[in-house]
Amino acid sequence: MDAAERLDVTLRLVQGADRAAVTELAARLGVSEMTVRRDLDTLERRGLVRRVHGGAVATRSRTGAGGFADRADWSAAVKDRLGAAVAALIEPGSRVLLDAGTTTVHVARALTQRVPLSVTVLSLQTAACLADQPQIELLIAGGRARPGEQSLVGPLALRTLEALAFDVFVMSIGGVHGEYGWSEFSLDDAAVxxxxxxxxxxxxxxxxxxxxxxxxxxxxxxxAAAHEFVTDRSASDSAIHPAGPPTLDALREAGVVVHAV
Known part of the structure; x- marks a missing residue:
């Protein structure tokens, strides 16, 4: 894996274990302990981990807490891959509804290579990404901009959506659970x-x-409400994400096509 992806995986291993030793990380990643120490120093400078004797501990929740700006740089290399993979599944000429969230900003950037498109956006960040892009008809859903997230929610957003029809909805999500299904941390976001x-x-x-x-x-x-699901390939690695493999199995059993990139 390249350096950016290695940083992403290192962060996930630390967050998944709460505390991770340099020796364990080096063995898991197949790199030297010196490389792990340098990577941990980089993550600490970004405020994502805290170095302790022999390893590091997580400093932030991995469950979606914090606003958009707080999370925007997390796992950026992975989200670039996700954005490109999602865009590749969308045919030019489609009417796209693009959800709010950090990952969909990366999708928006990749969609500029799939024109022409009609794209309705549910966040101010994705609107900024697509504004003035050639061959993209941009519509911005009305509504209230939720502080921190800048997602567009509330009755005005719902009325806008109810008046339109889309070929594809690119839905970002806060939680994916085998029994509970798709879920969000905000009632407003869930309703949209x-x-x-x-x-x-x-x-x-x-x-x-x-x-x-x-x-x-x-x-x-x-x-079963979703037709396809795009995630990163570490989802199938139980050492990094213990809940990953059983959740992917549940998705497939529900008829969802899974793309791990």
Missing amino acids: KQAGIAQSDRVLAVADATKLGVRAFSQVASL
């Missing part, structure tokens, strides 16, 4: 996602592997 599902012919869910096995506060829908 439910409207997006109802108005779309195809639901393409996307989330990095840290979301697998998570039951967030508000249930959005059962797993």
Whole structure:
């Protein structure tokens, strides 16, 4: 793996264990202890881990806490891959509803290579990414900008969605659970996602592997509500994400096509 991906995996291993030893990380990653120490120093400078004797401990939750700006740089290399993979599944000429979230910003950037498109966005960040892009018809859902997240929610957003029809809804998600289904940390965000599902012919869910096995506060829908799910390949590695493999199995059993990239 390249340096960026190695940093992502190192962060996930520390977050998954709460405390990880340099020796364990080196063995898991197949690199020298010196390389692990340098990577941990880099993550500490970014405020993502705290160095302790012999290893590191996590400094932030992996369950979605914090606002958009707080999470925007987490696992950026992985989210670039997810964004490219999602965009590749969308045909030019499609009417796309693009959800809010850090991952969908990466999707928005990749969609500029899939034009022409009509894209309706549910966040101010994705709107900024697609503004003035050639051959992209950009529509911004009305609504209230939720502080911190800058997602567009509330009655105005719901009424906008109910008046439109989409070929595909690119849905980001806070939690993916085998029994609980798709879920979000905010009631407002969950309501907007439910409207997006109802108005779309195809639901393409996307989330990095840290979301697998998570039951967030508000249930959005059962797993079968989505047609496809894009996640990163570490989801199948139980050493990094113990809940990953059983959640992927549940998705497949529900008829969801899984793409691990």
